[in-house]
Amino acid sequence: MQACGVIVEYNPFHNGHDYHLHKAKQTAGADCIIAVMSGNFLQRGEPAIVDKFSRAKMAIDQGTDIVIELPYSSTVQHSDLFAEGAITLLNELQVSSVCFGSELGTIAPFLHTYHSYKNNETLFYQTLKEQLSLGVSYPKASEYAYQSINIDFNETLDLTKPNNILGFSYIKAIKSINPIIQPFTIKRKQSDYHDKHLTTPYASATSIRHQLLNEAIISQQIQETMPERTADRLKNYHETAGTWHHWEDYFSLLQYRVLTMDTQGLAEIHGVDEGLENRLIKTAKNATSFQNWMDNLKSKRYTQTRLQRMFTHLLTNTSKKTMNQLQQQPFPYIRLLGLSEQGRAYLNHTKKERTVPIFTQFSKPDSLMMEVEERVSNAYYAILAPHIRKNMRKQEFEPPYRG
Amino acid sequence: MQACGVIVEYNPFHNGHDYHLHKAKQTAGADCIIAVMSGNFLQRGEPAIVDKFSRAKMAIDQGTDIVIELPYSSTVQHSDLFAEGAITLLNELQVSSVCFGSELGTIAPFLHTYHSYKNNETLFYQTLKEQLSLGVSYPKASEYAYQSINIDFNETLDLTKPNNILGFSYIKAIKSINPIIQPFTIKRKQSDYHDKHLTTPYASATSIRHQLLNEAIISQQIQETMPERTADRLKNYHETAGTWHHWEDYFSLLQYRVLTMDTQGLAEIHGVDEGLENRLIKTAKNATSFQNWMDNLKSKRYTQTRLQRMFTHLLTNTSKKTMNQLQQQPFPYIRLLGLSEQGRAYLNHTKKERTVPIFTQFSKPDSLMMEVEERVSNAYYAILAPHIRKNMRKQEFEPPYRG
Known part of the structure; x- marks a missing residue:
C-alpha cells in the first residue's frame, strides 16, 4: 500500500481542499491520503475557527484516510519548524510522496530554488542573521538573504507568497529528513491567501472565515464554497459551542x-x-x-x-x-484524530515499520507533550460557557473519529 | 489634635458602621477618625462588592476624616497579619486610640485573655504547631491552643467568633507595636457576621450583600440599612460597572x-x-x-x-x-484614598512625626508594593467590559477623594 501525505489546517475545509485531496490521490497513484493537521491553534498564530475534532471529521468525510495532529510545539512556529514537524510525522507513517498546493502548480521551480539555496547556505544564513540583528522582520530578512545568493523571485519562485514559503520549507524538510519521499505540487483552485472577497465555488479559507464571522448563520453563498457535510459540521459546532473561535x-x-x-x-x-x-x-x-x-x-x-x-x-x-524541552526530544507519540477503513488497513499494514506509538485514546497525560496539548486545548475552549467547555475538553481523551 | 483609628472593610458601608464611627469618635473624644480599609480584596479572601474608591467615598461621606488603604500583602491574610499591618499604619499616623466593634462591647475580656495568652505564649504556639501538623485547620488548631493554656471561651472571650478573633489580634498588635495606643470596643448594633437574613435598620454586611446579589436594583429594604448617600454610591458603581463583584x-x-x-x-x-x-x-x-x-x-x-x-x-x-519580599520590608508608602478638611488639617499637623511618605497620586509604580497593588486592581476589574475596566484601572493613579 502506498500513501501520499498532505499538510493541512482546514480552517475550515472548502472546495479547494476537496479538489486538492482528490487530485493528490489521483496524481500520486496512492491507496491512501494521510493528512497532518494543525490542532486548535494554527501556524500563523490564530485559534482555528472550529476545533480540531470537527476539522478532522470534515477531512475524513471527504476522503482523507488518516488525520493526525501536528503537535503544538511544531504548529505555532515559522514555516521551517512547521514543515520539519509535519514531514517527520509523515515519514514516520511511511508516506511515499507529499503533495502541497501552490500558485505555480509545478515542482521544478521549488527544486531549482532549493539547489541554489543549498549551494549557498552559509551566505544565506549569514545575511539572514545580519538583517535580523538590524531589527528587520523575519520575512523581510529572508527576502534579503535570498537576494544575496542571487535567487530572483521574479524568475524562479516568489518566496514572499505564504504558500510558496510553506512549499519551499516542505522541500527543505524532505531533503533533510528523507529524500526518498517524492514531493509534488498542485495548482491551487482557490484565490490568494490574503483575499477577503468570497468567490464561489472556490474561495480562500480567509474569505470564508471573514464571512462566517460576519454572519450568524451559514449563508447559501458560504455553503457553495464547501461540501455539504462540511457545512453541517460547521453548523453543528457553532450550535454546540455558541460561537466561532476568533x-x-x-x-x-x-x-x-x-x-x-x-x-x-x-x-x-x-x-x-x-x-x-x-x-x-x-x-x-x-x-x-x-x-x-x-x-x-x-x-x-x-x-x-x-x-x-x-x-x-x-x-x-x-x-x-x-x-x-519539547523541541529537544523526538515526538513521544502520534495523535490520531480520525481514520477511514482504508486508513485502518494502512496503519495495520505499516505497523512494523513505525518507531513512535500511535495513540488513539489517553487516560491522563504521561508526557510533557501531552500535558502541553491538554493545556492548549483548555485555553482554546476557555471562551465557551462552563458546561460546554467542560464537555469539549473531554474530547482530548476520546478515541479518534472513524469514517 | 487627637485621632482615633478604626479598621474597616465597608463591604458595603451600613448603619452599623455609621453608628460605630460616631460612637467611636465620641467615646474616644477624638478630633478625627482614621480608617484603615481593605482594598479591592478583603481579609477573608473575597472581592469587595464594589471597589475601594467607592467604599472610601462612602466612609468620607459619613464623617470619616482619613481613609488609607491596607496593602494587599496585609489584607488577604489571617487575622494576626491583618491586624499587624493595620496597627502599623495607624501607629505611623499617630493615633491615640483604636476602636473596634465586638459582640461584648467591653475591653476587659480582651485584655484579660491577652495576659493569659502572653504568660503562656510558648505552650500556645507549641500546641498550635502540633495541631497544624496533624492536618487540623487553623481556626480549630488555635481553639485547641487556647484550651491548652486554660483559656475558656465560655468564661472569657469566645475566640471562635470572627469579630472577637479580629479584636484579639488588634490587642496583640497594639501591645507589640505601641502599647501606648488605647484600645477600646463598642458593642455591635448589626447582627452576626454569618447572618444572611436582612434586618432593618441594622443588618450585617453579609445579609446586605446577599440581598444585593439577588436584586437588580437597590430595594427599599436595602436602602433602610444604610445612609442615603451610601445607597447612591452603590447605585452609581453598579450603573458604571454593570455588575457587583462576586x-x-x-x-x-x-x-x-x-x-x-x-x-x-x-x-x-x-x-x-x-x-x-x-x-x-x-x-x-x-x-x-x-x-x-x-x-x-x-x-x-x-x-x-x-x-x-x-x-x-x-x-x-x-x-x-x-x-x-513584601512582608520583609516596611511599607514604602501610605496610600491615601480619601480625606475631609479635618483630615487634611490632621495630616499637616502630624507631618513631622511620620517616617513613611503619604502618597496621594502616582505616576507609575516605583516599588514592588505599588506593582502588586496595580496587578491586584487589574485582576479585580478584569471582569468588567473592556472600556469600563480601562477607566476603572486609571483610578489607581488618581488623587484621593476630598470630602
Whole structure:
C-alpha cells in the first residue's frame, strides 16, 4: 500500500481542499491520503475557527484516510519548524510522496530554488542573521538573504507568497529528513491567501472565515464554497459551542493575563523576546480590543504573524523552557484524530515499520507533550460557557473519529 | 489634635458602621477618625462588592476624616497579619486610640485573655504547631491552643467568633507595636457576621450583600440599612460597572488560569501549600461554577476562608516569593484614598512625626508594593467590559477623594 501525505489546517475545509485531496490521490497513484493537521491553534498564530475534532471529521468525510495532529510545539512556529514537524510525522507513517498546493502548480521551480539555496547556505544564513540583528522582520530578512545568493523571485519562485514559503520549507524538510519521499505540487483552485472577497465555488479559507464571522448563520453563498457535510459540521459546532473561535474572543483572557504578570514572568513566555515584555505591559493597559492592541504593538520588527504566535504562547502559558524541552526530544507519540477503513488497513499494514506509538485514546497525560496539548486545548475552549467547555475538553481523551 | 483609628472593610458601608464611627469618635473624644480599609480584596479572601474608591467615598461621606488603604500583602491574610499591618499604619499616623466593634462591647475580656495568652505564649504556639501538623485547620488548631493554656471561651472571650478573633489580634498588635495606643470596643448594633437574613435598620454586611446579589436594583429594604448617600454610591458603581463583584464572576478567569498552569507553577503561588496544587488541577477540570469548585476542594484541613485567600492570590498571580519580599520590608508608602478638611488639617499637623511618605497620586509604580497593588486592581476589574475596566484601572493613579 502506498500513501501520499498532505499538510493541512482546514480552517475550515472548502472546495479547494476537496479538489486538492482528490487530485493528490489521483496524481500520486496512492491507496491512501494521510493528512497532518494543525490542532486548535494554527501556524500563523490564530485559534482555528472550529476545533480540531470537527476539522478532522470534515477531512475524513471527504476522503482523507488518516488525520493526525501536528503537535503544538511544531504548529505555532515559522514555516521551517512547521514543515520539519509535519514531514517527520509523515515519514514516520511511511508516506511515499507529499503533495502541497501552490500558485505555480509545478515542482521544478521549488527544486531549482532549493539547489541554489543549498549551494549557498552559509551566505544565506549569514545575511539572514545580519538583517535580523538590524531589527528587520523575519520575512523581510529572508527576502534579503535570498537576494544575496542571487535567487530572483521574479524568475524562479516568489518566496514572499505564504504558500510558496510553506512549499519551499516542505522541500527543505524532505531533503533533510528523507529524500526518498517524492514531493509534488498542485495548482491551487482557490484565490490568494490574503483575499477577503468570497468567490464561489472556490474561495480562500480567509474569505470564508471573514464571512462566517460576519454572519450568524451559514449563508447559501458560504455553503457553495464547501461540501455539504462540511457545512453541517460547521453548523453543528457553532450550535454546540455558541460561537466561532476568533482572536477577539480571547482578548479579555489575554489582557487579564498580561496585566497580572511582571516583566520577568512575561519574558519567560516563548516568543516574548527583545524587550517585548515591556511593550506588552505598556500597550495592554490601554487596549480595548485585540485588534486595537495588535495595532499598537505592530512595527517593522514585530509582524502581525509573529505577534499572533506570541499571543498564542501567552494564552496557552507556554514558556521558552517548555518549548525548548519539547523541541529537544523526538515526538513521544502520534495523535490520531480520525481514520477511514482504508486508513485502518494502512496503519495495520505499516505497523512494523513505525518507531513512535500511535495513540488513539489517553487516560491522563504521561508526557510533557501531552500535558502541553491538554493545556492548549483548555485555553482554546476557555471562551465557551462552563458546561460546554467542560464537555469539549473531554474530547482530548476520546478515541479518534472513524469514517 | 487627637485621632482615633478604626479598621474597616465597608463591604458595603451600613448603619452599623455609621453608628460605630460616631460612637467611636465620641467615646474616644477624638478630633478625627482614621480608617484603615481593605482594598479591592478583603481579609477573608473575597472581592469587595464594589471597589475601594467607592467604599472610601462612602466612609468620607459619613464623617470619616482619613481613609488609607491596607496593602494587599496585609489584607488577604489571617487575622494576626491583618491586624499587624493595620496597627502599623495607624501607629505611623499617630493615633491615640483604636476602636473596634465586638459582640461584648467591653475591653476587659480582651485584655484579660491577652495576659493569659502572653504568660503562656510558648505552650500556645507549641500546641498550635502540633495541631497544624496533624492536618487540623487553623481556626480549630488555635481553639485547641487556647484550651491548652486554660483559656475558656465560655468564661472569657469566645475566640471562635470572627469579630472577637479580629479584636484579639488588634490587642496583640497594639501591645507589640505601641502599647501606648488605647484600645477600646463598642458593642455591635448589626447582627452576626454569618447572618444572611436582612434586618432593618441594622443588618450585617453579609445579609446586605446577599440581598444585593439577588436584586437588580437597590430595594427599599436595602436602602433602610444604610445612609442615603451610601445607597447612591452603590447605585452609581453598579450603573458604571454593570455588575457587583462576586466570586462567581471570576470563575472563568480562575479556571482558565489553573487549567493553563503546571503543578510546579501552581505551587509557586502564595497559599498553594501541602500538595494543594494537584488537588486544584484535578478539581478544576470538572468545576462548572466557583461554588461547585469550592465544594469539591473544601475539607477539614482546607477551610473555605483559606481556600478563598488562595484563590485571591491565584487570581492576582501573587507568588510566595513576592509575598515574602513584601512582608520583609516596611511599607514604602501610605496610600491615601480619601480625606475631609479635618483630615487634611490632621495630616499637616502630624507631618513631622511620620517616617513613611503619604502618597496621594502616582505616576507609575516605583516599588514592588505599588506593582502588586496595580496587578491586584487589574485582576479585580478584569471582569468588567473592556472600556469600563480601562477607566476603572486609571483610578489607581488618581488623587484621593476630598470630602
